[in-house]
Amino acid sequence: MYYKEYLRTRSALIVFTIVGLILTAIPLVIAAGAHLDMGDPPGAKPGAVHELPWVALLGVASLVASVMATVLGSSLSQENDGHLELACTKPYSRTKYAATTMAIDMAAIVASMLIAFVLIEIAGYLIHVFSHRDVRFIAGPDATVNAIRFTLFPLAWYAVIAALSAGTRGKAGVVQGLIWPVTLGLAGAREAPFGSVWHNIFVVLNTVNPLIYASYQDPGDITIVGVSPLHVVTSAVMLAVLVVAGWVVATIQWRRVEA
Amino acid sequence: MMDTNAAISVNNLRKYYGATRAVDDISFQIGKGSIFGLLGTNGAGKTTTFKCMLGLAFPQGGEVRFDGELLRPELFERISYVPERSALYDWMTGRDHLELTRRSFRRYDTARAQALVDLFGFDVRKKVKQLSKGQQSALALTMAFAIRPDVFVLDEPSSGLDPVHQRHVLDLMIDAAARGATVLFSSHQIGQVERAADHVAIMHKGKVVLAGDVEELRAGEKVVEATFDRDAPEISGLAGDPHVRHVMRQGRILRAYIRNGGDGIANLIGSAKPASLRVLNQNLEDIFLAAVGDESAAALSAARGEG
Numbered sequence: 001m002y003y004k005e006y007l008r009t010r011s012a013l014i015v016f017t018i019v020g021l022i023l024t025a026i027p028l029v030i031a032a033g034a035h036l037d038m039g040d041p042p043g044a045k046p047g048a049v050h051e052l053p054w055v056a057l058l059g060v061a062s063l064v065a066s067v068m069a070t071v072l073g074s075s076l077s078q079e080n081d082g083h084l085e086l087a088c089t090k091p092y093s094r095t096k097y098a099a100t101t102m103a104i105d106m107a108a109i110v111a112s113m114l115i116a117f118v119l120i121e122i123a124g125y126l127i128h129v130f131s132h133r134d135v136r137f138i139a140g141p142d143a144t145v146n147a148i149r150f151t152l153f154p155l156a157w158y159a160v161i162a163a164l165s166a167g168t169r170g171k172a173g174v175v176q177g178l179i180w181p182v183t184l185g186l187a188g189a190r191e192a193p194f195g196s197v198w199h200n201i202f203v204v205l206n207t208v209n210p211l212i213y214a215s216y217q218d219p220g221d222i223t224i225v226g227v228s229p230l231h232v233v234t235s236a237v238m239l240a241v242l243v244v245a246g247w248v249v250a251t252i253q254w255r256r257v258e259a
Numbered sequence: 260m261m262d263t264n265a266a267i268s269v270n271n272l273r274k275y276y277g278a279t280r281a282v283d284d285i286s287f288q289i290g291k292g293s294i295f296g297l298l299g300t301n302g303a304g305k306t307t308t309f310k311c312m313l314g315l316a317f318p319q320g321g322e323v324r325f326d327g328e329l330l331r332p333e334l335f336e337r338i339s340y341v342p343e344r345s346a347l348y349d350w351m352t353g354r355d356h357l358e359l360t361r362r363s364f365r366r367y368d369t370a371r372a373q374a375l376v377d378l379f380g381f382d383v384r385k386k387v388k389q390l391s392k393g394q395q396s397a398l399a400l401t402m403a404f405a406i407r408p409d410v411f412v413l414d415e416p417s418s419g420l421d422p423v424h425q426r427h428v429l430d431l432m433i434d435a436a437a438r439g440a441t442v443l444f445s446s447h448q449i450g451q452v453e454r455a456a457d458h459v460a461i462m463h464k465g466k467v468v469l470a471g472d473v474e475e476l477r478a479g480e481k482v483v484e485a486t487f488d489r490d491a492p493e494i495s496g497l498a499g500d501p502h503v504r505h506v507m508r509q510g511r512i513l514r515a516y517i518r519n520g521g522d523g524i525a526n527l528i529g530s531a532k533p534a535s536l537r538v539l540n541q542n543l544e545d546i547f548l549a550a551v552g553d554e555s556a557a558a559l560s561a562a563r564g565e566g
Binding site for chain 2: 001002003004007011082083084085086087088089090091092093094096258259
């Protein structure tokens with residue numbers, strides 16, 4: 001029963017990797033040819049080793065993987081577009097089918113995050129080599145919790161899209177297309193200087209916005225999703241809640257769709 | 260009355276879409292090893308019936324049992340469904356679909372699948388989007404027959420196939436039934452149904468308007484056909500006769516579809532002095548047209564250029 005999902009996610013991962021390699025190669029080629037002098041970070045001693053927190057790179061990889069999550073988020077909805085007669089006449093339940101589909105999608109998303117992480121790490125290292133600066137990878141702040149949080153972020157992103165689209169037929173593209181501007185808009189509205197009533201409304205709406213929980217600022221110069229950061233543990237827990245809730249809602253919605 | 264020995268038992272099934280009664284309280288039973296043809300005009304409710312039976316649509320009432328059991332996912336190990344419209348994945352090849360079927364069903368028979376691929380002669384290396392409609396139907400049928408199920412539910416199984424492959428499908432159905440499988444299928448081609456089915460049900464506007472053994476239906480049913488040298492007249496007492504199921508007047512032709520008592524009806528029509536008068540045995544098409552009534556019969560006649 002996993003075969004179709006295996007084929008689908010394998011294709012997606014191949015495309016993802018090829019695009020990732022191209023996007024990684026372009027700046028490397030430019031950096032190699034330009035003999036960059038990046039200079040030292042503000043406040044650093046001249047010639048000091050540049051410390052690069054890998055957890056921040058994982059955060060960037062997590063955002064990249066959310067693109068993969070956006071693509072895969074419509075898998076259940078795509079079954080509604082004329083394939084239910086095939087999907088739902090196999091000797092296992094719709095719940096099991098949905099669970100299998102989402103589990104394999106999530107595994108592919110984690111794999112895409114690891115691929116992106118490796119590519120980013122290699123690129124980060126090589127750019128420093130080309131710019132004649134020493135670099136050392138360090139863990140970064142709250143490395144374990146942040147690693148969990150960044151792993152959960154694209155999964156929560158996927159789960160939210162799946163929950164919004166699993167009950168629809170032919171409209172998954174709308175969800176996939178609007179999810180980024182809507183979540184970015186909501187995150188921005190949360191930070192905007194509105195009155196307290198509006199601020200509170202946007203705070204509530206943003207509880208289901210995974211972007212809010214991806215905020216990262218380290219003591220150096222790396223910022224990811226620059227909204228007011230919540231406590232990392234709270235963020236990780238909220239992302240886990242979104243994963244589970246999205247999974248459950250998507251399953252319930254999909255079970256109700258008629259062929 | 261529910262037959263607990265039936266391979267398929269449909270009881271008081273109802274499915275409404277708003278005010279539309281797509282399936283309106285229908286019941287029928289299909290014995291093991293039987294080939295059961297479901298006939299009906301477009302929109303009669305055949306496909307919706309199949310979907311309700313297989314849990315693909317959720318009925319408002321009624322129940323469906325397979326070998327006495329209510330449908331549960333595990334039963335699909337023994338049930339094959341071929342939908343009217345292709346449900347295959349465009350981006351997957353024929354081989355991918357067969358592999359998907361192999362991994363999904365314990366009963367999948369690789370040799371049987373290869374024999375069916377050879378029979379239908381399609382290229383399993385091609386993606387579905389590269390296959391013609393007929394080849395897609397052939398692939399879906401290959402998947403259905405390769406698992407050697409106990410029950411087939413086939414919605415327009417020969418749709419898009421050429422006459423040679425249509426005959427193959429009929430032969431496969433007859434062969435499966437001979438081996439003990441039960442086949443429920445729909446078709447617009449009444450000749451196919453007549454050739455393969457031992458029992459039929461005729462649906463019209465969501466209801467089963469006629470059901471029974473094909474031979475028994477044909478045996479009792481006759482049509483008295485009269486041609487006049489003027490527009491066919493209304494004949495007093497004809498429509499109300501208890502033997503008359505249906506009267507159709509199309510221009511100069513009058514047909515009375517009757518069950519038993521043909522001689523008396525022929526005499527009654529003969530009293531109106533037709534130019535010619537014949538009493539014919541009904542074929543399944545006549546029975547179908549009589550069952551679905553004036554509206555569909557008139558549409559068919561108009562399409563043929565009659566009347």
